[in-house]
Amino acid sequence: MSRLPIFRARSLVILAWLCTAILVLIAASSAYDRSVRSSSPFIPASVANHGHSAPSGTCPPPSSTTPAPANAPGVARALSPAELLCRPAASSADVPKLLHQSWKTTQLPAKFQKWSDSCRQQHPDWEWVLWTDDDNLRLVKEHFPWLEETYLGLPGNIYRADLARNLYMYKFGGVYADLDTECLRSTPDGLEEYSIPFSGVNETTGDAEASAKIAIFGRMGTDMTYEQSIPNAWMASSPGHPFFLRPLEFAHDELEKSTSYLRQLLWKTPNAEHMTGPIALRKTIMAYRYSGAEDEVVLLPGRMVYPYNWKEHGDFLSVCSAEQETFNATVCKEKLEVKKKGSISITYWSHTHKGAGSDKHNIELISADK
Ligand SMILES: *[C@@H]1O[C@H](CO)[C@@H](O)[C@H](O)[C@H]1NC(C)=O
Ligand SMILES: *[C@@H]1O[C@H](CO)[C@@H](O)[C@H](O)[C@H]1NC(C)=O
Secondary structure, eight states: OOOOHHHHHHHHHHHHHHHHHHHHHHHHHHHHHHHHHHOOSSSSSSHHHSSSOOOOSSOOOOSSSOOOOOOOOOEEOOHHHHHHTTOOOOSSSSEESSSEEEEESSSSOHHHHHHHHHHHHHTTTTEEEEEOOOHHHHHHHHOGGGGGHHHHHHHHHHHHHHHHHHHHHOOOOOOETTTEEEEOSSSHHGGGGGGGEEEETHHHHHHGGGSSSEEEEEOSSSTTSTTTSSOEEEEEEEEGGGGGGHHHHHHHHHHHHHHSSHHHHOOOOHHHHHHHHHHHHHHHHHHHHHHOOOEEEEOOHHHOOOSSSSTTTTHHHHOTTSSSTTOOOHHHHHHHHHHOOOOOOEEEEOOOTTTEEOHHHHHHHHOOOO
């Protein structure tokens, strides 16, 4: 009879010691994480303080890099990544008339080719550059050498492709669009009410140096609390906008956390959406806006670049999602009344990645020419 309470008391003491030990370990581990981070700031001071003073690349470009695709009249001029990398850094607050897209190689699946052509047709006085995985690595090595370890340490190519679009915006500015984006009208026309200055190569508009830089993203839907409500499938910016350093820092911190030993025991590696994709983008935009930074971040209403909202338009899934066998872009655009809404573009959410790799079935679907 008298042994039971003593036994209970001992168990409680042991339990309390165990809990304390675990708490101390967690605290020590995060203190260690913090000390590692503060002793070596991730973004080099020269980049963080002076905006973008990138070194010049290897120019003229070595002949082994991707050549520019053939040019056709009446569409955006194709520019090779190597040619772009050789240009002196632009520093105006204008948004350059430069469209960036990215795929593993220069061989685009049939539907991507068609949609990419639609974007070039809507922007005949622009330049268009298609970045491959190899080009992205070259961009990192030449212009963001401090990012290389993080970039290569990411768990898969989709993470790297996500991160690279921030680099296009930071280094060159312009517009980035995923390849499952069909362009419906010219971007400057669509954004007329926002008075955003767009300029072609060797042109500038107004007193560009004096005005603040601008970065533009689209909302999907109206629920701002939804963690995927700011996709990273479309973005536009002046070159050198400091916001684009934030997602790089965020990915670096997430990667460090996920590789620290104790965290590995407790957490899985975050998926791409959390680490480099839309969830990360929304978090970094919110933090940037709260920090009172002077350069602007504009969020367009959903109808502008994401008229098909996969979260709320369940009824349109069968015709609007490129993942469906029944997908029909013509019917989708009619149902969503994209003309009436003045949409600039529409993303059909082809989801060609799964986990850290490719989704073979979805790649087959967008490779079918129908
Ligand atoms: C822009 O200006 C540079 C230097 O004057 C010139 O070499 C280049 O061809 C121009 N580019 C275009 C597209 O006009
Ligand atoms: C889409 O649907 C329309 C109307 O039903 C049809 O005429 C057209 O052939 C379809 N397009 C495709 C690519 O299936």
